[in-house]
Amino acid sequence: MPTGRIPGQSGPSEQLGLDFGDLPDRLLVCTPSKLSSFADCPRRFRYGYVDRPAPPKGPPWAHNSLGASVHTALKNWWALPVAKRTADPLATLLRATWVREGYRDEEQEREVFARALAWLEAYIATLDPEDEPVGVERTVATKTSVLALSGRADRIDRRGDELVIVDYKTGRGELTSDDARGSLALALYAFAAARQFRRPCHRVELHHLPTETVAAHEHTDESIARHVGRAEATARDIIAAEKSVAAGADPDEAYPMQPGALCSWCDYRKVCPAGAQAAVREPWTAVVPREPAVELD
Ligand code: SF4
Secondary structure, three states, X not given: OXXXXXXXXXXXXXXXXXXXXXXXXXXXXXOHHHHHHHHHOHHHHHHHHHOOOOOOOOOOOHHHHXXXXXXXXXXXXXXXXXXXXXXXXXXXXXXXXXXXXXXXXXXXXXXXXXXXXXXXXXXXXXXXXXXXXXXXXXXXXXXXXXXXXXXXXXXXXXXXXXXXXXXXXXXXXXXXXXXXXXXXXHHHHHHHHHHHHOOOEEEEEEEEHHHOEEEEEEOOHHHXXXXXXHHHHHHHHHHHHHHHHHOOOOHHHHOOOOOOHHHXXXXXXXXXXXXXXXXXXXXXXXXXXXXXXXXXX
């Protein structure tokens, strides 16, 4: 909703002789994924968050189904009484909330289910069931002068006097500490969690279940502030785009396409002119294991 005055009209502030021109814009209500969507491609943001009715999405992705299934199983595992946090209930938990969409056929789905169960069994063997997290799938929220931010962290641990943000990953590619350092979402969760729980939070971790590895980064207050500053800059860009369309600008110009590698995986590939040029991926492509690199003599 634009906040500007209607030209030629005087509002209560003018009548009272007040000038609100320097007041900040309204807060942008957002999640890290909403901000990342705009930063990755403003046009995709428009399709997903602005256009109503929203354009039709492509078919569901099997890798999203897999990720959601594993996340829910872990959430429900932590919800069990401590004595039951063993490997025994994992198959039942995973089956109960398994998302079936996007797979090539039942054979592939069964194979991926078995793979996901093996990941979970290996992963929970690394956990102390008695080490109760501060939060599981926990919503954290905070405000800055620009953002009304909220998001759901996969897990928030307490280690010593500090909180740690844990994010589960199920994609094919191994992750590095650079991925943890560069993640806007993790930094914003750390920022919000520290405020919400009134406890320092600098460490962020990506727990990659397929490779049983943890990619971690120890933020400083300054590096978190840089991420928050970047999020605020994106929020200002989003508000500016909204305002320009409200003032009559062409939505295609206010939300330009940003073609790139993401187009092949974009839900709006079929409705976006740039998406038509992108390589086609099957919905199940990202759950097919990569071929091991061939060693050449
Ligand atoms: S297909 Fe590419 S350019 Fe088009 S909305 Fe999706 S990410 Fe943006």
